[in-house]
Amino acid sequence: MSNTKYLGYYFKVNPLQPTSEILIAELGYAGFESFVETEEGVNAFIREEDWNEAILNDIHVLTSGEFSIDYSFEEIEQINWNTEWEKNFNPIVVDDICTVRAPFHEKPDTQFDIVIEPKMSFGTGHHETTHMMIQHLLKADLKDKKVLDMGCGTGVLAILSEMRGAGSIEAIDIDNWCYLNTMENVERNNCNNIKAFEGDASLLQRKKYDVVIANINRNVLLNDISVYASCLNPNGELFLSGFYSEDLNMITEECKKHNLQFINYINRNNWIAASYELK
16 A cells, blocks of 8 residues: 555635635646545645645635635545545536446436545546546447546546446556555446556557546646557547646647547536547
8 A cells, every 4th residue: 555645635615616616626737636525615635745835826716815715734644535535425427327426325327327435546526527538438439449547546437438338448547546446446336347557658558449548637648648649549539638728729739749630528617628539
């Protein structure tokens, strides 16, 4: 188990909405990787190695004067994420088709029912990027396809891919928490076609996929798009998220360099999830 240290920030906001949504979006862009919405606001978590004393300086919602926001923070060796999860998590329903829930929630009547319990993992469905990637996958043709979930977090996108008929799925994350959590959630959802790996894009050498999913962040995507393109089969699809609308042109231009044609995108609270096809 990784001994990664985290800082936990506990925000009390007024009014609760849209303040919480704006705050989560800005914190995500600054490097915070996990969030829990509470009755008073938002709890946000960031790795100590990604933190600096000026981390909140560019969080405009804190200084806009439009909202009232107070916060405290502390260093965390490890967090009982399941306790936080159970206290604050409500099921996520995407397009009335897919539910992401915890084991203690009632079974829904949606077509796809994903049961997860995160550790310090990203990808509960609450964040805009995961929600939009689920939307893309619900429309994609995954039947018998070979799929890569890069930066898999909780494994929710890999799990949905199997539920939608993918033939084989590989899920990769650089973070030990996420790798272990993905394996647990794969087992929890009785998936048989998913293999999880701990690592980065260097694991993709000599690999080939029909569909690549990468929900990470702008800088990692820009660095690794060439790798994703090299391991896509002809006419393969690439789904990217983890960046803002103002970054879409930059991402698309990098994709063009590697024969990836822009198809469409979804926008949710200024976050983008875009799809491309290898030509």
